[in-house]
Amino acid sequence: MAIAMLPIILTGGIDVSVASIIAAVTVIIGNFMIGVSSNIFAVFVVGCASGAVLGLINGLLVAKLKIPPIVATLGTMSIIIGVVLYVTNGTWITGIPQNFINFGRTDLFAVSVRVGEPIGLPIQFVFLFGAAALMWFVLRHTLVGRGVYAMGGSVVSAERIGYDLGKITIFIYTFEGFLIGLAGSVHTSIMRQVDPGAFSGFELHVIAAVVLGGASVLGGYGSVFGTLLGVALFAVLNNGLILMHIPVFWQKIVVGIVLIASISVDILQKRYSESRMTRVDIEPVEG
Amino acid sequence: MPTNKLSAFIKRKEFILLVIFVLVFVLMSALAPKQFLRPFNIQSMAFQLPEFGILAIAMMVVIVSGGINLSITYTATLSSIVAAVAISSMSQAGVADWKVILLGIVIALATSLAAGAINGFVVAYVGVTPMLVTLGTMTLFEGVSLNITKGGAISGFPDSFLWLGNATIIGIPVPMVIFVAIVLASWYLMGRSRFGFSVYMIGCNPRATMFSGINVKRVLMGVYLFSAVLCALSGLIMSSRYNSAKESYGSSYLLQSIAAAVLGGTDIAGGYGSLSGTVLAVMILQVITSGTNIIGINPYLTNIIMGAILIFVLALNYLSSRRESRKLG
Amino acid sequence: MDSSEFLHIEKVSKTFPGVKALNDISLSVRKGEIHALIGENGAGKSTLIKILSGVYQPDEGAEIVIEGWRAHSLTPIESAKRGISVIYQDFSLFPNLTVGENIAVARDIEKGSTFVHWREMRRTAGKILERLGVEINIDAPLGSLSIAKQQLVAIARSLTYNAKLIIMDEPTSALSKGEVDLLFRIMRSLRAEGISFLFVSHKLDELFAISDRFTVLRDGKYLGTFDEEGLDDDRLISLMVGRKIEYTIFPKRRRTESVLEVRDISRTGCFQNISFDLREGEILGLTGLVGAGRTEILQAIYGINPPDSGKILMHGTEISVRSPIDAVRHEIAYIPENRLAEGLVLRKTMSDNIVVTILDKISNRLGLIQRDKQNRLAQDWIQRLNIKPNIPEMQTSKLSGGNQQRIVIVKWLARDSKILLVDEPTNGIDVGAKMEIHRILRDLAESGMSILLVSSELPEILAIADRIIVMRRGRIAGQFDGDTATQEMIMEKAILGIKQQVR
Amino acid sequence: GGKKFTIVVMPKLVGIPYFNASEVGAKQAGVDLGINVIYTGPTTPDAAQQVRMIEDLISKGVDAIAVAPNDPAALTPVLMKARRAGILIADWDTPADKKLVDLSVHQIDDKEYGQHIWDLLVQQMGPSGDYAIITGGLSAANLNAWINAGLSYAKTKYPNLHLVTDKVPSDEKQQIAYQKALDLITAYPNLKGIIGISTPAPLGAAQAVEEKGLKDKIAVVGTALPTDSRPFLEDGSLRVATLWDPSKLGYLTVYLIDQMLSGKKPVNGQDVPNVGKITVWPDGKTVIMGPPSDFTAENAKNYSF
Numbered sequence A: 001m002a003i004a005m006l007p008i009i010l011t012g013g014i015d016v017s018v019a020s021i022i023a024a025v026t027v028i029i030g031n032f033m034i035g036v037s038s039n040i041f042a043v044f045v046v047g048c049a050s051g052a053v054l055g056l057i058n059g060l061l062v063a064k065l066k067i068p069p070i071v072a073t074l075g076t077m078s079i080i081i082g083v084v085l086y087v088t089n090g091t092w093i094t095g096i097p098q099n100f101i102n103f104g105r106t107d108l109f110a111v112s113v114r115v116g117e118p119i120g121l122p123i124q125f126v127f128l129f130g131a132a133a134l135m136w137f138v139l140r141h142t143l144v145g146r147g148v149y150a151m152g153g154s155v156v157s158a159e160r161i162g163y164d165l166g167k168i169t170i171f172i173y174t175f176e177g178f179l180i181g182l183a184g185s186v187h188t189s190i191m192r193q194v195d196p197g198a199f200s201g202f203e204l205h206v207i208a209a210v211v212l213g214g215a216s217v218l219g220g221y222g223s224v225f226g227t228l229l230g231v232a233l234f235a236v237l238n239n240g241l242i243l244m245h246i247p248v249f250w251q252k253i254v255v256g257i258v259l260i261a262s263i264s265v266d267i268l269q270k271r272y273s274e275s276r277m278t279r280v281d282i283e284p285v286e287g
Numbered sequence B: 001m002p003t004n005k006l007s008a009f010i011k012r013k014e015f016i017l018l019v020i021f022v023l024v025f026v027l028m029s030a031l032a033p034k035q036f037l038r039p040f041n042i043q044s045m046a047f048q049l050p051e052f053g054i055l056a057i058a059m060m061v062v063i064v065s066g067g068i069n070l071s072i073t074y075t076a077t078l079s080s081i082v083a084a085v086a087i088s089s090m091s092q093a094g095v096a097d098w099k100v101i102l103l104g105i106v107i108a109l110a111t112s113l114a115a116g117a118i119n120g121f122v123v124a125y126v127g128v129t130p131m132l133v134t135l136g137t138m139t140l141f142e143g144v145s146l147n148i149t150k151g152g153a154i155s156g157f158p159d160s161f162l163w164l165g166n167a168t169i170i171g172i173p174v175p176m177v178i179f180v181a182i183v184l185a186s187w188y189l190m191g192r193s194r195f196g197f198s199v200y201m202i203g204c205n206p207r208a209t210m211f212s213g214i215n216v217k218r219v220l221m222g223v224y225l226f227s228a229v230l231c232a233l234s235g236l237i238m239s240s241r242y243n244s245a246k247e248s249y250g251s252s253y254l255l256q257s258i259a260a261a262v263l264g265g266t267d268i269a270g271g272y273g274s275l276s277g278t279v280l281a282v283m284i285l286q287v288i289t290s291g292t293n294i295i296g297i298n299p300y301l302t303n304i305i306m307g308a309i310l311i312f313v314l315a316l317n318y319l320s321s322r323r324e325s326r327k328l329g
Numbered sequence C: 001m002d003s004s005e006f007l008h009i010e011k012v013s014k015t016f017p018g019v020k021a022l023n024d025i026s027l028s029v030r031k032g033e034i035h036a037l038i039g040e041n042g043a044g045k046s047t048l049i050k051i052l053s054g055v056y057q058p059d060e061g062a063e064i065v066i067e068g069w070r071a072h073s074l075t076p077i078e079s080a081k082r083g084i085s086v087i088y089q090d091f092s093l094f095p096n097l098t099v100g101e102n103i104a105v106a107r108d109i110e111k112g113s114t115f116v117h118w119r120e121m122r123r124t125a126g127k128i129l130e131r132l133g134v135e136i137n138i139d140a141p142l143g144s145l146s147i148a149k150q151q152l153v154a155i156a157r158s159l160t161y162n163a164k165l166i167i168m169d170e171p172t173s174a175l176s177k178g179e180v181d182l183l184f185r186i187m188r189s190l191r192a193e194g195i196s197f198l199f200v201s202h203k204l205d206e207l208f209a210i211s212d213r214f215t216v217l218r219d220g221k222y223l224g225t226f227d228e229e230g231l232d233d234d235r236l237i238s239l240m241v242g243r244k245i246e247y248t249i250f251p252k253r254r255r256t257e258s259v260l261e262v263r264d265i266s267r268t269g270c271f272q273n274i275s276f277d278l279r280e281g282e283i284l285g286l287t288g289l290v291g292a293g294r295t296e297i298l299q300a301i302y303g304i305n306p307p308d309s310g311k312i313l314m315h316g317t318e319i320s321v322r323s324p325i326d327a328v329r330h331e332i333a334y335i336p337e338n339r340l341a342e343g344l345v346l347r348k349t350m351s352d353n354i355v356v357t358i359l360d361k362i363s364n365r366l367g368l369i370q371r372d373k374q375n376r377l378a379q380d381w382i383q384r385l386n387i388k389p390n391i392p393e394m395q396t397s398k399l400s401g402g403n404q405q406r407i408v409i410v411k412w413l414a415r416d417s418k419i420l421l422v423d424e425p426t427n428g429i430d431v432g433a434k435m436e437i438h439r440i441l442r443d444l445a446e447s448g449m450s451i452l453l454v455s456s457e458l459p460e461i462l463a464i465a466d467r468i469i470v471m472r473r474g475r476i477a478g479q480f481d482g483d484t485a486t487q488e489m490i491m492e493k494a495i496l497g498i499k500q501q502v503r
Numbered sequence D: 001g002g003k004k005f006t007i008v009v010m011p012k013l014v015g016i017p018y019f020n021a022s023e024v025g026a027k028q029a030g031v032d033l034g035i036n037v038i039y040t041g042p043t044t045p046d047a048a049q050q051v052r053m054i055e056d057l058i059s060k061g062v063d064a065i066a067v068a069p070n071d072p073a074a075l076t077p078v079l080m081k082a083r084r085a086g087i088l089i090a091d092w093d094t095p096a097d098k099k100l101v102d103l104s105v106h107q108i109d110d111k112e113y114g115q116h117i118w119d120l121l122v123q124q125m126g127p128s129g130d131y132a133i134i135t136g137g138l139s140a141a142n143l144n145a146w147i148n149a150g151l152s153y154a155k156t157k158y159p160n161l162h163l164v165t166d167k168v169p170s171d172e173k174q175q176i177a178y179q180k181a182l183d184l185i186t187a188y189p190n191l192k193g194i195i196g197i198s199t200p201a202p203l204g205a206a207q208a209v210e211e212k213g214l215k216d217k218i219a220v221v222g223t224a225l226p227t228d229s230r231p232f233l234e235d236g237s238l239r240v241a242t243l244w245d246p247s248k249l250g251y252l253t254v255y256l257i258d259q260m261l262s263g264k265k266p267v268n269g270q271d272v273p274n275v276g277k278i279t280v281w282p283d284g285k286t287v288i289m290g291p292p293s294d295f296t297a298e299n300a301k302n303y304s305f
């Protein structure tokens, strides 16, 4: 998810509709599996396609109607989640076919270290790293990807040099939808049922993870690797506190403080090193 | 004269909003003629609007400065919780009601100032992106609130405290009176004062503003403090209206307040935003929620309608401004 | 259209809300010529260029012919495909990308390739920089380079694709003499290869040094195209402004009373051991090559990046200026070099930009701004500096470069300060306006203000500075009196010992 | 009577399975009794939203409002307002301010229910050992009531049970409950039992236990709907779930309100059609629907909610 959001933030945009898109995707594939086919491949195709279509809508709104991204996606968020819940009335979809559930539990390269305790790479990580690798490639090695960075650097310049900004915008939102579709599909196979309301409030986490990973919300800076780190850090922050035996009522306080402190330190460091940056090579004193 | 044209154009945005407001109002009246237009309903809408309206202004001010404040709802509830603890314990100790309430308000304001100071300090003096700072403080304030309430609600207010949120003065709800006062004060502050002028300039170009000798850090600090004080007032109204204080009150107002600010013509990138637009947007949202409730429309449909209006208005703004420039350019 | 012409346009007009920026312009550019486009501030040069690059669409009825291909308007992609490449006043580069990418990316877009080949890209970029004879690290992020180097990158970029016409909007405004010579050398060799240039500059000596033909615009109208022979400064100036203007050399004064004493200030990576006095009522010129650290000194005094060590005294007492707020309190004003990012709030009106420094003066005791006072003041200043158009409510971004610069000056004039720090105040400003700004600065000095003027333009320094300090690589290299110094003396100090490096 | 009553039944929020099930019951009762039932509520469990909706409904003019408060204290002023407007006030699912309601429909006795859950836990994990609680939200009043009842009961009845850490919130989401359960399992290796309070919580916990292959070591019990929990019950990761039938609760609420609007009070031991015998407290307005049903691998398939 966070990976999917990265290019949008890179262009200086933001998408708060991620949570509603993933909810819509899970509902669609849930019904698809039960009603049409439980072929894993087909499910993934449907999931990704429906995500991509919803992303495309965002992209069109931003690119063609020039609605600021945060607002456009705020609108679509409200609409998509409204439609999803109106149609499903929030009912969970249960009875996901077993083959799909098994898929979600596949560990690749599972090695049994001790009896009864297999460790391995759960399939969701394969997808995560797969998505990350794909995104990295797109951003680094395609013209569109570089256009994303260029747009984040300077919209005017990007336009002048001949990038088709509309196309890039539409592409990244669609691509984001696609990846969210993927995430939704994987998620469903892990969770074994579909809860349309499960993702409310999720969007802020996604944004936080991306930005924690070093992407600038003003656009132009950020990397896939940083985002992965951000996701990891955020996961640790949110879930590691139980492991550290921190009392429940203190956890949010700790998360908040760590979040603010870590970013502040980072910024202060950057500022310090910037202020020490050499602008003029000073002539040495002649001995 | 381009002068007139320019101001006419700015007015146009609000004009569109006004038209929409009238449209939804008429629509709702037509769909539920007996119920919607009853004075009782108008009054009850006037009760409901302020707590959200104040938060929307708190959001708008920060957006104009080029930031965003995700911590508004928790600033509101945190300050009302701290005040509630003080109020209920003092009133149990038998302190006179008016003293208790006055002190409660002071405590709420003080708490919100502390909260705003954290935001302001990290944004202005440390230089962290507002979205991140307030994401952090949002979590922090929620955590502190939870720690105080242990998940419950704080109640036990003296009855006279309920006046703040529930009484009327010649038929006008007290919260509405407070809201109008706040709107006027904010209008002066943002539209007329040096402070407001600086906020708009900073929202457009903080660097050039700083180079002009304006104390950008202090102004930004002021913006977050002002926003927090508004939150506290909204929090007090809520705790009086709901007879208790709890961390989750009004949590659904967060994204709505961004929507209201933007619907009201505030530029999400900063530098532009009008109070009247925001107030109109808040009124539109209020009429839609109340109206659809009364008519008995599925609440999810209400969500869909609001999303559609948001996109519709912005698309309209874009299209009309494009036509404008086509015509002339 | 004759086959020796690369580009021919006719009946090109452009109307902005309230302004007719271009009115029925015709122009042809021959293959392999360097064609100067000149005119006063706001004459419409930049607008014309934007039409040629496809950023703006001209009004109905325009004819554009490029090598026999006809159109009414262009898109950026079409323009690039047809061989037009533009270097804008603001370069249009990407600060977050590397130098190599900035250079090579345009060609990839033009080719329409799907993938980016980094190795090839770096090779291309490296070759071009080599051809230009400059040394810039290909992998450095562009944002970390000096303005001058960014300019060279922009030029390098336009060479990557098969540009047949390179349009440059004031390319030399941020370049030092050596770099300008380098640029001209490159331009001449490209001209020999049949590439044409359309070149905008306000620096007449440069124009005469390089141009084959001149096209003059005035107030959005086409005045004609002239061959280089038979033109001289006077004629050109009178064509541009419709009247004759002399580059006035002001009489120099010798002042004695020090207002600001700078004592041995240093800042790591910026400047070392700088000491000088700024005296009451004088203009002290601070010159040198671009990148010598002059801006940094001004910014240090203004409190933006305070010095690490050393003292600054005002009227004999030490002052501590840690931020612009402190500076303003000590009545120090600063007109930055980069007016777009630092001087102006472009999205706000002229009026707002003018009063931003004097909010205390136009507001009442409650801190409320008095609108009538604001309007009166703004209107007043706009008239005094002859800023066009005379519409205080107009967005500053819509002004031409020269008029924007006047707004920056005005906003500090409105707040009368004791000390004025000015960084390249006439950069990108036409001769007529330049003279006015010189006069304004001189008048201010006469009235007792002390001015520290940074300028790379030696004639300007010589014309108005009472005393001159020359900087070289972060240190003071020499000092001269304004009435005895010559360009040669200053240049010698400025480049002594670093000649090889510039080349 | 001749006039057709309009009754509002307001859940804590709409769009979750539990309250969808009660909607079915409430609507059914409306059809059976020939009255107009409006079932509406906020889309997020926000007390402020509930207050606003009730205010709007007062404007609309209804005969009765039955509400499941997200926060009892928060509703007090608006319920007073409703009373002044002559509207009959009831609470259901979660109690509101006692003084303000004409009728209070409880699915269950909170104390008994809490004790019942702890009894189930002990049945599954034995009377001693480490256990943890995953709850829906830290501020849900009814969940807290059950937990507190259970905890104080356990203190005397099962002194050897050891709660490893405070109740852990899961935001009413299975995904989060799952994460938290994983963390709990890692953090406390001696864990023998997990109680999930709120319907998604036990499922998330069961999922975690199943995934770690610990379903024989850690007993998961909790409050969940039988249809949702069936896969987990059947694979053994969830030992037993307990809940009442929410649709019956909805039905009962509407039924009793209709009676009261027609002037009849609920009577102890009264047999309500489609629901069964009810208990009425001496105060005459607190009604308890009856004991919960326990769902196990064997019987889950017999239920349709």
Ligand SMILES: Nc1ncnc2c1ncn2[C@@H]1O[C@H](COP(=O)(O)OP(=O)(O)OP(=O)(O)O)[C@@H](O)[C@H]1O
Residues within 6 Å of the ligand: C016, C017, C019, C020, C021, C039, C040, C041, C042, C043, C044, C045, C046, C047, C048, C388, C389, C398, C399, C400, C401, C402, C403, C428, C429, C430
């Ligand atoms: N986007 C715009 N909207 C309205 N007016 C504009 C816009 N852009 C330019 N103008 C106006 O068009 C005229 C020509 O401006 P232009 O920038 O082309 O001048 P220029 O010759 O490049 O001047 P300079 O030498 O100062 O850069 C000016 O009067 C300017 O105010």
Ligand SMILES: Nc1ncnc2c1ncn2[C@@H]1O[C@H](COP(=O)(O)OP(=O)(O)OP(=O)(O)O)[C@@H](O)[C@H]1O
Residues within 6 Å of the ligand: A279, A280, C144, C145, C146, C147, C148, C288, C289, C290, C291, C292, C293, C294, C295, C296, C297, C299, C304, C337, C423, C424, C454, C455, C456
């Ligand atoms: N306020 C600033 N913040 C960051 N970088 C700056 C700032 N001002 C100048 N720079 C950078 O410092 C470097 C050196 O400045 P520059 O090349 O302009 O030298 P200078 O001699 O001070 O200037 P000039 O000759 O143009 O007056 C450039 O890379 C420039 O972009």
Ligand SMILES: [Mg+2]
Residues within 6 Å of the ligand: C045, C046, C089, C400, C401
């Ligand atoms: Mg220009």
Ligand SMILES: [Mg+2]
Residues within 6 Å of the ligand: C291, C294, C295, C296, C337
């Ligand atoms: Mg400089």
